[in-house]
Amino acid sequence: MDMTREALQYVVGLSEANILEINGDTYTDKQVHRIDNSLHAAAIEMNTLSSLVDYAKAFADEMSDQMLVQVVSPTEVKLISCLDADRKRECLVNVSAMIPDFNYGRYMDHESFIIALQSKFIDNKDRELLLRFAGTVKDESIAQYGDDGVTQKATIKTGITSVGEAIVPNPVHLCPFRTFVEVEQPESAFVFRMKQSEGRGVECAIFEADGGAWKNAAMRNIKGYLQSELSELPQFTVIS
Structure with a gap:
């Protein structure tokens, strides 16, 4: 019985979607998904800010004319594109800091x-x-x-x-x-x-x-470092 149901669902999925007009509203008789106009690459995983700077300066991959370097947190930075034709952003690099573990608040x-x-x-x-x-x-x-x-x-x-x-x-x-x-x-x-x-x-x-104030200080330090290292590349805008 389950195999018959699965087979029917597969056959129905092969059929084309029909557009229906009901009481002035437009419906479809099956679920459809929009195909993006732009293809997105998988993000490169890195662990140091210097690696991100080297990658940006090398122009190893095709990029948008304007790129954003986003300081997400004290331990994460992303290199992302501006909005594309689908109003989406492409993340080319994700940088995660490698820091030692310490159990704050535990004896x-x-x-x-x-x-x-x-x-x-x-x-x-x-x-x-x-x-x-x-x-x-x-x-x-x-x-x-x-x-x-x-x-x-x-x-x-x-x-x-x-x-x-x-x-x-x-x-x-x-x-x-x-x-x-x-x-x-x-x-x-x-x-x-x-x-x-x-x-x-x-x-x-x-x-x-300190109520987490150190996080803001760390993010300012990261932003300052990246702005200094990428100062000769105006197409990269650092935000936090």
Whole structure:
């Protein structure tokens, strides 16, 4: 029964569409699809802004007289055409940044936290402060005081055997790798927290505290870089 239905549907699909006039309105007795006047190429996938610049300067493929370079996000840029005869745009290049993963807002053991700070953040004053602080924290030493949930203190190693009490630095301004490596990584504020976990020792976490303002800064940096690199090619307009 199912095979008969499928066969009938196939036969009906082979027939030409009929145009019907009913009560002054125009109908068709089958679904039809419009064929575009212009053919579109599949987008080339890239991972760096410099690759996009090299491609644009090489004129390796046929392009429109005017092209748009759209900064979609801190991690994505597209090279697209202006509107064609079908009022559509062709995307020739899609660039996606390769950035290291970091679990913002999630606690991790302080050794993993130290390694992540060294490998996924640009060196600055507050990164150095956190590295020095987290590296000298003693196990079973975290003590929280105050009711506002912000201020903490911890016991740190001040020598081979001596210990001392220190205030956990807060807030901190850090520069994680969050956008393309060709541009400056935006610095933003983070809330740094520590806690004592049973069986896991001291754990650390940082929470984003700039409301996403870093994204706007990153996109401005990307736009500035591309405008500078493509300044001799007026047919490319950079937007964000």
